[in-house]
Amino acid sequence: xxxxxxxxxxxxxxxxxxxxxxxxxxxxxxxxxxxxxxxxxxxxxxxxxxxxxxxxxxxxxxxxxxxxxxxxxxxxxxxxxxxxxxxxxxxxxxxxxxxxxxxxxxxxxxxxxxxxxxxxxxxxxxxxxxxxxxxxxxxxxxxxxxxxxxxxxxxxxxxxxxxxxxxxxxxxxxxxxxxxxxxxxxxxxxxxxxxxxxxxxxxxxxxxxxxxxxxxxxxxxxxxxxxxxxxxxxxxxxxxxxxxxxxxxxxxxxxxxxxxxxxxxxxxxxxxxxxxxxxxxxxxxxxxxxx
Ligand SMILES: NC(=O)c1ccc[n+]([C@@H]2O[C@H](COP(=O)([O-])OP(=O)(O)OC[C@H]3O[C@@H](n4cnc5c(N)ncnc54)[C@H](OP(=O)(O)O)[C@@H]3O)[C@@H](O)[C@H]2O)c1
Numbered sequence: 001x002x003x004x005x006x007x008x009x010x011x012x013x014x015x016x017x018x019x020x021x022x023x024x025x026x027x028x029x030x031x032x033x034x035x036x037x038x039x040x041x042x043x044x045x046x047x048x049x050x051x052x053x054x055x056x057x058x059x060x061x062x063x064x065x066x067x068x069x070x071x072x073x074x075x076x077x078x079x080x081x082x083x084x085x086x087x088x089x090x091x092x093x094x095x096x097x098x099x100x101x102x103x104x105x106x107x108x109x110x111x112x113x114x115x116x117x118x119x120x121x122x123x124x125x126x127x128x129x130x131x132x133x134x135x136x137x138x139x140x141x142x143x144x145x146x147x148x149x150x151x152x153x154x155x156x157x158x159x160x161x162x163x164x165x166x167x168x169x170x171x172x173x174x175x176x177x178x179x180x181x182x183x184x185x186x187x188x189x190x191x192x193x194x195x196x197x198x199x200x201x202x203x204x205x206x207x208x209x210x211x212x213x214x215x216x217x218x219x220x221x222x223x224x225x226x227x228x229x230x231x232x233x234x235x236x237x238x239x240x241x242x243x244x245x246x247x248x249x250x251x252x253x254x255x256x257x258x259x260x261x262x263x264x265x266x267x268x269x270x271x272x273x274x275x276x277x278x279x280x281x282x283x284x285x286x287x288x289x290x291x
């Protein structure tokens with residue numbers, strides 16, 4: 001009997017790449033098909049349904065996204081096509097072949113006014129185009145496939161790809177002093193931990209396909225820190241000498257508005273799927289040691 005197929009998009013991105021690093025742990029139970037833009041272009045609406053119908057996956061994990069937060073302000077149509085229209089088509093097609101759709105979303109759907117960890121049930125109010133495009137992707141996925149699972153994550157980093165940790169390591173090794181924003185609070189997510197968490201979800205659903213899950217879950221590492229504190233920890237772990245100065249967001253203007261509080265409550269994913277939520281600093285340490 002063929003093994004259930006898991007399709008994973010965004011294979012060259014941070015999260016997609018991490019799945020390719022752990023797939024061998026699951027190769028007795030599942031087949032994997034990893035795609036990038038050349039294999040499956042999420043801008044090409046017509047090709048999405050045909051691709052899914054051709055491969056008949058049991059699970060579809062959408063790690064691909066338009067993630068250029070500032071550029072999205074001027075590329076609104078592209079951001080919405082990739083982050084909202086594509087998930088809609090994937091969700092609908094998955095529903096038609098009884099494939100479990102797992103889609104990744106973001107803390108940027110929230111406006112940061114709450115000042116206590118956001119629950120998956122809290123009201124959303126994105127502050128920028130990227131957040132609005134991801135919010136619409138969530139809504140359309142659930143409307144078109146009530147079995148959809150949306151996992152919101154935040155401040156993602158990985159040994160692979162571009163991210164805050166790698167940018168900081170580079171800047172700190174080149175400069176004597178850098179400035180980092182101290183009034184935006186959130187929680188980092190090691191993409192390797194998130195990939196593990198999603199595989200826990202897949203395993204649970206594969207063992208119990210009648211399991212009643214919610215539509216929206218939150219996953220980040222534990223913690224509640226500013227970008228400045230994150231940078232300080234990177235400096236400390238990597239043993240670098242650069243001076244890190246805390247600055248207010250107002251001193252570092254960006255084209256897109258950012259929330260100043262985006263900590264998420266991760267208890268639902270831990271309770272429903274037994275997912276372990278790792279400490280942010282330990283996870284950071286393990287990523288830096290992989291570089
Ligand atoms: N990074 C974060 O801090 C963060 C925070 C919260 C939530 N998230 C969410 O987490 C998920 C994973 O993010 P990530 O950090 O792994 O993102 P990433 O590193 O930017 O990877 C995204 C991937 O999507 C691919 N992609 C873009 N447009 C595509 C298209 N038209 N067709 C097919 N593939 C396309 C990109 O390919 P190219 O390289 O060819 O463009 C890239 O490989 C996303 O849903 C993101 O919104 C990320």
